[in-house]
Amino acid sequence: MKIELTIDPTCNEPKLIIITNEVTDEITEIMKLLSPDSLERVSAYTHRGAKIVEIKNILRIYTENKKVYIQTANGIAEVKLRLYELEEKLNPKQFVRISNSEIVNINAISSIDISKTGTIGVTLNGGIQTYASRRYVAKMKKQLGL
Template sequence: MLKIIWNKDDFERVKSKLDQEYHLYMTQDPNEVPVGKVGLILSEKNLHKLRPILEIIALEKTQVLLQTVSGWLQIHVQEIIYLEAFGDEIFMHTTTMSSQVIKQPLYQLEEILKPYHFARIGKSFIVNVSKIRYIRTAINAKLDLELINGTHLEVSRSFVKDFKNALGIQKRED
């Protein structure tokens, strides 16, 4: 048996995802874990489930440091919905604050955010894949994305294949 113990507030943010995907036994029993903590108990036959669980937990806590016009901003990657280049300015749209102007170029931001499930969808856009509500086909072999905040973005034709690969929905070519 393996126990994982972590902060109750952090746990609440990932609880539904863990319940739906992994059907795990979780406890707040004071005999099992300290007060204010939550425990996850896995049998040895389910140890293969541990890595994705830890990745989900780590993703919720991951922060990046980005340069803005007024200094440096530390932000949880899960708060970022998408980034948009408009002229020489990069706008970061988030779930928790108004848009921020970021001083780093889009290609650098793409490299920084790629490990955290972000994908380039056009010359001027990077999107957080976990913030997509719907994906619809559009005219001219493009895709229309509806994000959790109601924003619609278009995946340009030259980025559709890479975008589908990033999501794991690209059809195999014979």
């Protein structure tokens, strides 16, 4: 990939142009990273009321009973966004989808157990145990560099 920078004293606002013959996964990831829509915090709701949660503090995001929840070291809270909406706005270098119903923070993964049957057990900080579905194993391995 080539990177080109042009300094123009008459330019009032930076403008980024991507020129490519096709949209690849790499281009899509770059666009997500540079997007002004990327999330830094999200509103979450518990029985005590609403609170703002920093994205970096989220261990995992999952669905259960048609609701979306985030889990941090401080507990679990519901969010009003859909899982796919969150995935579109999250930094792909920080979060990876491991199943149809779950996204985990890569930085919160403490260990990965790859069994002979093909299932992947994922242990997050705080001893939280979850599993990656076979459908997402290849994507997960690629993002984690395994």
